[in-house]
Amino acid sequence: MVIGAGVIGTALAVQLGSGGQRGGGPRADGDVQVWLLDGGEPGAGTTASSMAWINAHSKTPRHYHELAVSGMRAHAALVRATGPAAYADGGGGGARGPGWYRPGGALRWASAEAGLDELRRTVARLRDWGYAAEWIPVTRARELEPALRIEDAAQVAYFPDEAAVDPRPFVAHLLAAARARGVHVRTGEAARVVAIDTAGGRVRGVRCAGGETVPADVAVCCAGWRTPAVAALAGAYVPLVPGDAPGSEAPTLLAHLRPDEAAGPPLTRMVLSPRLHARPLAGGRVYLEALDLNDEVDQHTPAARVTALGRELHARARAMLPGLAGTARLAGARVCTRPLPPDDNSIVGPHAEAEGLYTVVTHSGMTLSLRLGELVARELLTGRDAPELAPYRPARFVRPEGVPRTP
Ligand SMILES: Cc1cc2nc3c(=O)[nH]c(=O)nc-3n(C[C@H](O)[C@H](O)[C@H](O)COP(=O)(O)OP(=O)(O)OC[C@H]3O[C@@H](n4cnc5c(N)ncnc54)[C@H](O)[C@@H]3O)c2cc1C
Incomplete structure (x- = not known):
């Protein structure tokens, strides 16, 4: 039973489906039924608003960097297995298709006044760790992205192995793969999980808002960002930065630009x-x-303030992409909440409160989804711990005094 069909739950469901042997070794039980429940629309939560940059750029410590690198490799492997259909229209790699993947790397630049020391430290650390990161002349950057305005004095780093995905078609692909592997998918308000039933110290099933009870030995x-509330249904403690608290650092601002189609x-x-991160999206949007x-x-910022901040993003985009000036329209600025563990590293593993209760929650979930799906499915299907997941266990966090066991 997987609760939540964002990129994390959907990638896991694919691996748990009847094809789970692919990355997970022999199944303990050939008759496992896998359910994927979402109280909304699959992929419509944080996943839909993600920048979805596939990278291991700022992930520390070293083990987390390596996990992210293996996440990048898992994306590349899926793209190879899927073929040209994996590529999004307008992708940087030349191939064009109806899919989700945009190769072509990432360009990052800084100047002596803004961000250069930090960029130098990042490039030095990444090269030391064997990651593809190179300094390139501004002229080369302009060849790669002719529409960009980059000051002559900028120092430009290029990270050729990085990529981006378009979240909606990516999740749609995963969901179709999960269904093809026999996963039972239920979505919409009726499928929202409102209780996790336990008895004798172990998970027995979940109850949904629509009244349906689904028996299960395992609930993932x-x-x-709502994982703390869901895990608490079985008395478990997952300490994300609270997404809905005033002043929380988990919510972020984003906007889309719709340039003149011509x-x-x-x-x-x-x-x-230093002032803007941007990436291409389907249909020429940015x-x-x-x-x-x-x-x-x-989450409480008034709509008028969000719109004003969106205009600021728009102004920065026009400065970075002068060709857009006048023709590009803001296609919506909004606030979206990241699932943010307090130490920035993933939270993955079982809970002592109930046998069969397991959590997978992380920032950088677009990068990590496929790899976490492989590793978690292997653990659940074989009962053997994945050493790669050892640093990320929920047990590294101690429930503070006064936080109750029940919701
Ligand atoms: C602005 C922004 C930029 C980002 N940029 C990047 C990036 O560049 N690279 C990167 O790798 N990551 C990035 N991230 C992080 C990444 O998007 C997230 O880590 C990832 O999308 C989280 O996916 P998820 O499946 O855990 O959560 P979600 O997509 O939120 O999915 C959770 C699902 O659970 C469902 N659900 C909740 N409660 C219940 C319940 N009780 N019953 C049933 N269903 C329930 C919800 O309906 C939802 O569909 C970014 C995030 C944001 C907000």
């Missing part, structure tokens, strides 16, 4: 400047995010 909480796609790959503006929002 993949409910994104202008063609203004970007083909991820670009990161995704925008600025780290400093994230501090200005939480």
Whole structure:
């Protein structure tokens, strides 16, 4: 039983389905029934709003970096297995298809006034760890992305193995694969899990808002930023940064730009400047995010303020992509909540409160989804711990005094 059909739950369901042997060794029980329940629409939670940059750029410590690198490799392997249909239109890699994957790497630049020391440290650390990261001349960056305005004095780093995915078609692909492997999928308000039944110290099933009870030996909480509330249904403690608390750092601001259709796609790959992160999306749209503006929002920010901050993103985009000026329209600025563990590293593993209760929640979930799906499915299907997941167990967090066991 997987609770939550964002990118994390859906990628796991694929691996648990009847084809689970692919990455998980022999199944203990050939008759396992897998359910995937979502109280909304699959992929419509945080996943839908993700920048979805596939990278291991800022992941520390080293074991978390390696997990992210294996996540990047898992994406590349899925793309190879899928063929040209995996590529999104307008992708930087030349191949075009109806899919989700945009190769072409990432460009990041900085100047002596803004961010250069930090970029130098990042490139040095990544090269030391064997990650593809190179300094390139500004002229080369302009060849790669002709629409970009990059100051002559900028120092540009290129990360050729990085990529981006388009979240909606990616989750649609995973969901179709899960269904093809016999996973039972239930979505919509009636499928929202409102109780996890336990007896004799172990999970027995879940109850849904629509009244249905689904028996289960295992319940995997993949409910994104709502995971603490879902795990608490069985008395377990998952300490994400509270998404809905005033001033919380989990919510972030993003906007989409819809350029003039005649202008063609203004970007083909991820670009990161000190003031703006941008990437191409389907239909020639551009995704925008600025780290400093994230501090200005939480889930309670008034709509008028979100719109004003969206205009600021728009202005920064026009400065970075001058060809857009005047023709690009803001296609919606919004606040979206990240599932944010307090130490930034994933939370993955069983809970002592009930046998069969398991959590998978993480930031960087677009990068990590496929790899976590493989590792978690292998653990659940074989009963053997994956050493790669040892640093991420929920037990590293101690329930503070005064936090009750029941919701
Ligand atoms: C602005 C932004 C930018 C990001 N950029 C990147 C990036 O560049 N690279 C990267 O790798 N990651 C990035 N992330 C992080 C990444 O998007 C998330 O880690 C990932 O989407 C989380 O997926 P999820 O499946 O855990 O959560 P979600 O997508 O939120 O899915 C959880 C699902 O659980 C369901 N659910 C909740 N409660 C219940 C219940 N009681 N019963 C049934 N269903 C329930 C919800 O309906 C939802 O569909 C970004 C996130 C944000 C917000």
